[in-house]
Amino acid sequence: MTFDLAQETSKVLTELGVAAERYQGGTLSVTSPVTGAEIGRLKEHSAAEAKAAIDRAHEAFLEWRAVPAPKRGELIRLLGEELRAGKAALGRLVSIEVGKITSEGLGEVQEMIDICDFAVGLSRQLYGLTIATERSEHRMMESWHPLGAIGIISAFNFPVAVWSWNAALAMVCGNSTVWKPSEKTPLTALAVQALFEKALKRYIAEGGTAPANLSTLLIGGRDVGEVLVDHPKIPLVSATGSTAMGRAVGPRLANRFARAVLELGGNNAAIVCPSADLDLTLRGVAFSAMGTAGQRCTSLRRLFVHDSVYDQLVPRLQKAYGSVMIGNPLEAGTLVGPLIDKPAFDKMQSALSAARAEGGKVTGGDRVETDGSADAYYVRPALVEMPSQTGPVVEETFAPILYVIKYSDFDVVLALHNAVPQGLSSSIFTNDIREAETFVSARGSDCGIANINIGPSGAEIGGAFGGEKETGGGRESGSDAWKAYMRRSTNTINYGKTLPLAQGVKFDVE
Known part of the structure; x- marks a missing residue:
């Protein structure tokens, strides 16, 4: 990465109408995660x-x-x-x-x-x-x-x-x-x-x-x-x-x-059922878990896979994790860019260490050296096979870590899916209408977003965006x-000559 990123940033800001004094000579240093170099100083x-x-x-x-x-x-x-x-x-x-x-x-x-x-x-x-009113001429x-x-x-x-x-x-x-x-x-x-x-x-x-x-x-x-x-x-x-x-x-x-x-936080999960289209599932999981280097609120962090398809899907995921193109996000062909900074990298490594201590088998997760990026933090996304939903699995780590857990009973996996403090986004991969409808029913996913046969990441603006529990309960965007x-403001307008009171109350004065 031999290009001058600060110079390119200045050029882009000028094109967008930002005067140089707005991002030069201040006290707030801004660095690009692409190289780790400073690209601006704001007042x-x-x-x-x-x-x-x-x-x-x-x-x-x-x-x-x-x-x-x-x-x-x-x-x-x-x-x-x-x-x-x-x-x-x-x-x-x-x-x-x-x-x-x-x-x-x-x-x-x-x-x-x-x-x-x-x-x-x-x-x-x-x-x-x-609104219908009980009072006449109102x-x-x-x-x-x-x-x-x-x-x-x-x-x-x-x-x-x-x-x-x-x-x-x-x-x-x-x-x-x-x-x-x-x-x-x-x-x-x-x-x-x-x-x-x-x-x-x-x-x-x-x-x-x-x-x-x-x-x-x-x-x-x-x-x-x-x-x-x-x-x-x-x-x-x-x-x-x-x-x-x-x-x-x-x-x-x-x-x-x-x-x-x-x-707020999102510890989002997906359930892969026996009837799932595994080709579609692979693509949906890959983007949701690795896209934006796992730094979306809706990134996929927990994957529950039925034991009947576990050995078919997980090796394919491991292959995708090993071959995905990691590097300069400004270059064509790259699918995974850098983490935002070193603290994000350190938290990822801490979570992986905790997962290993809980019996997790880690694929990936290592730092990737990219030419000219000694101060940037590129990592290979980590796929972690876990024996159960314990330790770091119930916490949100803002990094590309996907915890994979095997299950056999649908009601049990629904309970596991909901057994985390966060409640933002969720999905299920299935061609069974009962499983799909149950997942979006009152006894299914407890998240603000519940998807069928797509991942939890990548919401459109037409729907209200937000989640429940420790995600905060807010809603933004559509709907x-x-x-x-x-x-x-509730308004009642009396266009008659009498003053009837609600609920039959009488209060007559001369």
């Missing part, structure tokens, strides 16, 4: 600056909420256009800053485009209800209103898509947004903010009305995040990250009666997730 916001920025975002909300929702949707339509025009450059930047392979970097930007399309349609569909209905300045805390693994899930919906709902990206991936945030500002400029030039500070970007660490969580003018914080982060954020929001959308960014 960080102080706590005082963050508070002032949130106050300005609140003022922007007070103005934006009065703009009709379809007009707000027009701004998001223009944002989608800017994302389309900048897709190649922004996708490249995602790959540089996160280490995703090229198709995944581009795919993340496509996800942003898709949610913009969804939000534009939503801007004309913020439906309330008309009408009862519910209305939905903007909530305020929405806080967004995003993680490194999807540095821009998660922002768009929240921001596109929040803005068409009439809210402003305040975004604190991960300290590991702030360059992509600068680029997205530049594209948003370009869309906003076009929107105003075309006659739209919009305030300044509609989208605010805060650069910094935990202290800035704490300001966002504790600020009284932030009525909702959508936070993506570890369960430990959620345990810190959740109570602080609850203490001031603010809302939380928490997207009716928009309701989280609004407040509900």
Whole structure:
């Protein structure tokens, strides 16, 4: 890897409209996992600056909420256009800053485009209800209103898509947004903010009305995040990250009666049944477990294989694990890029050591040396055959480790599937309709996402995304997730001349 990644990063940022002073000369060092080299230095916001920025975002909300929702949707339509025009450059930047392979970097930007399309349609569909009332000459209905300045805390693994899930919906709902990206991936945030500002400029030039500070970007660490969580003018914080982060954020929001959308850990599993199509299963498991170097919230981490097909499937998986192309994610043919940093590598090795101590048989998991990447952490994905679901199997390790466990009874494996603290995504590979329907029934998977004959990883924006238990219970993106960014008002209108009371109450006065 002899190319100058810092120079390429600067070129891409310039193409996307980010001024050099935004990522040079600051205190926050940003390194690329591709080489381990520094690619930027950003100026960080102080706590005082963050508070002032949130106050300005609140003022922007007070103005934006009065703009009709379809007009707000027009701004998001223009944002989608800017994302389309900048897709190649922004996708490249995602790959540089996160280490995703090229198709995944581009795919993340496509996800942003898709949610913009969804939000534009939503801007004309913020439906309330008309409700039957027991009182004559009365009408009862519910209305939905903007909530305020929405806080967004995003993680490194999807540095821009998660922002768009929240921001596109929040803005068409009439809210402003305040975004604190991960300290590991702030360059992509600068680029997205530049594209948003370009869309906003076009929107105003075309006659739209919009305030300044509609989208605010805060650069910094935990202290800035704490300001966002504790600020009284932030009525909702959508936070993506570890369960430990959620345990810190959740109570602080609850203490001031603010809302939380928490997207936390996922120890996702798949069940391979006797009737499974093993060719399809192999492909589904390979992508879910090895894609993004196992650094997706929805990555497959536990695989339960029926004993009748175990000896057919597992050797094929071991072969795939041994032959998958690992290396520079910017080069064609690569399927597995690097881990984000050394701490991620160390946690992976610790988990593998714990698995061996529990009787696990490990295939892979070793560091892969790539030319010119002494400070980068490439690893061969690890497949670990475990005698039972113990030790590190019940914990989430954000790395490409797949624990494989043999089973024989369907009811027992369902119980094992659900016997972890996390509840994000899940899947089953079967051609048995009873097994498939049971898996998605009330007594089946206890996760927020339950799939049949596809892996747990790679959700579309049309469905609500999120999970149960220690995953936090939040929902983002599609379906009716928009309701989280609004407040509900129940309205009763008396258009008659009498005043009947509900439940037959009488209270007559002269």
